[in-house]
Amino acid sequence: MQDGAGAEGGIQLLLTILADAEEQARQLGELAEDPRSRAEHYRGAARRLQGTLGKAVAVAKAVEAAPGSSRGTDRSDSPRSADESSGGTAAVEAPEGQILCNKRRKGLPRWTAKFRVPDANLEATPDDGFSWRKYGQKDILGAKFPRGYYRCTYRAAQGCPATKQVQRSDTDLCVFDVTYLGEHTCHQKQRHAAAVTAHGRGGSQSPPPPPPSHHEQQDPSMQLVVMGFKDSLKVETEASLLHQDHDCYDHGPASAPAAMPFSFPSVPPFHHHGGEAPDNNPAAAAFSPPGSSYFSAPPHHCPAVAGSYNVYDYEARPPGARMGGAQPSELGEVVSRATGLDYSSLYHHAEAEVDPHLPFPPFGGPSPSHGPYQ
């Protein structure tokens, strides 16, 4: 898993960035056709595109320089992958027909978020704005509650590899640990779905793909959203401190789908810099920091845990887990240096063996290469 993982991940990262660039180029084109667009719009779009291309170049160089970048040693890591055409871990067909082995779950970017729900009594499930489909549940040793396994609803249709694991905390029924694995490559429109799905069933928070004509997107609150990204690691602490005695105000009866106090990201923590507008960034849209106007209410009924009502932190690697090799972080640093974006921190949050693929929001451009999984 080590060999070439960095390079391979870098290539995937590169592909993602290029897809990103493609989307931005498209936007630029649209701007050009829109008589109302102004010079600054062009400039902004162009700068974004330039930045994205810069990233691509940086990543390409890093991959080029990476030891073992010869790839090809596709780990046929599991015998099962043969029959896994039906599973999400199946190999993915690259455009040229080459097989990008998906390394099972392990190679996927991984990050966690903690969050609280308003009412511990309900089978509340967080809505992060993406549609998930439950595919399994498992009792976990030492945990009181089973862990739920979810995958992107659009996996079959669009080959989206994103999955998440949801586990209710033993100590506080209001708290869930959500581990995200892989990133959305699907086109689903993720909005700030600040709602908890409180009904156990119908469950997996499937926000109706909202018409794009909604208020959100580029109003001031979006800035807050972006800030949420930047400070993602700090948020928990700050929230804890700032809201130490913040009592959860009543949001309403348990019957009401208790609104989530926040939405947490379904893409890896991604640090935007000032220049990157969050437009077209569903991830950003789903990532509302405390205090954002997106919050409908803090939770109640929850005996304090850390005193904060919205805890969404990105778990760094557990102690003992070293970053697999230096490659991912190096890559991150390279990219950071080259682009001003702080990718390195992303890598620090990611799984050890992460192939550092995709710190980016699922822009319009999932590589069409993903074959249907099921």
Added chain:
DNA sequence: AAAATTTGACCTGC
């Protein structure tokens, strides 16, 4: 009827 969930079995990594 289609889509989503449940659940036991199976597979993999440690």
Added chain:
DNA sequence: GCAGGTCAAATTTT
């Protein structure tokens, strides 16, 4: 061998 993760048939819900 055990625990965690995934599959897929059966079941339930929409």
